[in-house]
Amino acid sequence: MFRYIDCADYGSEFCPCSLAERGECIICSQLKNQKFCDCLNWKGTCVYQEFIWNNEKSKKSREYRKFRIVEKRYLREDLILLKIKVNQGLARELCNIGAFVFLKPERDIEAYSTPISIMESDIINNIITVVFKIEGVKTKALKECDKEIMVKGPYWNGIQGKKYIEDLKNKSCLIIGRGVALAPAVLAAKKMINNKNNVYVVLDRGRSEEHFTESYFKSYGCVVKPTKICNMNKYILDDTRELLQHLLKKWNYEVVLSAGNDDFHRLILNYIHNLDPYIKFATVNNSTMCCGEGVCGSCQLRGKNNEIIKTCKQQFNPLEVFGEELNSK
């Protein structure tokens, strides 16, 4: 059976990583206790070759660096936007679909590392923009940062089903989302618009009068439709159902990007999949992450064949994870 599988770090300057060194590479059979080639994906470079030529060692992993906060703005009492001045290389690497960084205050230990998606990366002025919601101990710690912040990156697995978005050219995509999870969809929308796609955004403003992403989406040329989407992630409201049916017919979307929490993904994905089984899905990655290197295990989930997916760097097909009909088969 065909497996949609990829590693966001494969072929990057961080590949091969320490997983490869210990025989746990996500892609390469030679680096997963096999003696023969049977790689699960191919993107133009051979991980094993890179490993041997790197003296059978992993490449250096990402490290924290201190950067200056150039703007800190409260979008709501529990919602903070940060603009951080980084270096040119990092800004460029973060200007990719699914990019995220780990942030923490300088004085705190590694356990405070918080994965935060990139909403925008300005590669002229080298400024990245992130938005986070204060929810727990780690984001409370980030709230304390005013002038400087520790940044570790780049990471690229902030959106699952990334390939479907990256491959999209001269087509159309529906972004549907609510809350802070819409932040990574902003960067994805910009890339899709650059590839001459039509992007339609259905978003839920929640408690705010205007969602913080709206102005970004509009400035790129997306059509934005604010509406109340669902009730407690349990059912989609009738008006929204009608809207979705209408939009699907009219725009013939190739891909739907769901930008909410996992319950939201499940709700939206299954509803739309039942309306049109040919639509491909991408979802923002909500996994709990600590290390971002596939080591700590906090982001792991099980695929439909009970295989372990290290979601901080491993790609999966969202339909296989959130699709109820498929999972019940």
Next chain:
Amino acid sequence: MKVIVIGGGWAGCAAALQAKKSGADVMLLERTDMLLGLGNVGGIMRNNGRFTAAEELIDLGAGDLIDITDRCSRHKNIDFPGHKHASLYDVTKVEPEVRRYLHNKGIEIVLQARVVDVDMENKSIKGIYLHDGTLVDGDVFVETTGSTGPMGNCLRYGKGCSMCILRCPSFGPRISISQRAGVEDQLGMKGDDSFGAMSGSCKLNKDSLSEEIRDILNRDGVFVTSIPPEDVNMDKLNIKVCQQYALKEFAENIILLDTGHAKLMTSYYPLEKLRKIPGFENARYEDPYSGGKSNSIRYLSVAPRDNALKVDGIDNLLCGGEKSGLFVGHTEAITTGTLAGFNAVRIGIGLRPVELPVSLAVGDIINYEKEMRKTPEGLKNRYTFAGANYFARMKDLGLYTTNISEIKERVKNLNLTDFFNEKLI
């Protein structure tokens, strides 16, 4: 009835052609942008027992591809150490000819289509997946993906990727389809008990050689000169896939054959040493590009199969070429590919697949390889009409002859004349 052939080398082309001639709808999937695979840098036909086998194929009604290689030959009936009456086809002419021929026969050729997985139902393959996730349905499948590379294997068992004609980095690695269908691959071994074997020749750019050497190659097809004694490396013969060329003469001499390129009959040869030889001062490699350092590794992916070339344990998968055994050469690939293509159609319409009679070299080699592969020694041997053990066997059994009418008579006596030209559907 649709036959899907996976892999467009000589074996795959033969399988696709035969399945089409037998009446099936045929799709031929190839990973790269050219058919023939290693056939784009080979060229040696009709040497030693390959002459007999080529004539048998013609009489059996499977001579279409032999006709093309004959027509595209730069040299015919030439001798070089250990080998007689060879033909050398022009590697720059043969691929487009074959491609046009298959296309005109109505075969659907899909290039740059890398097959990565199978869709199974019990012991049958329902369809195969391309690298982009496209599912292609079929009734019967023929795997002719070969056993060479990809680069991880060339690294572990050889000296790294040598940038050969298979171009794995550009088009992605070969995937063993039988293995994905749950049948474990078998492995060939080298003389030193390690796995795999290294391709046996590299090709120099002819224009980089001296005018004198070029003239001799153009006129005679062969050029031989001795290697400086300090550079003779007998050990290289042990790792070589082409045991028919693993002779002392090949270690002590530079032997060039004119296939359009100057085919250098050794796995690799350091460029610095090569350029010490008169006439080679400006030499450079054409295939593999890093022929000064290394060559591709083969025989790491051979499917267990019966003598009708059906893969053990899968109801509708056949195999040909190196995938079907430790075979070497185009003639051997065309032989196994043809039988696999024919039996694909028979299986597709519910008939029992057939074996070729052992009284013909083309049948005997398939049976003999299967027997020999069961033994550790047999895994170190290579099977070719052109030399090594199998050519000796052909001579012992009286199978080897260059008498065309005698071969015709043999096939006729078996009632197999034009056997492969008859439509099954």
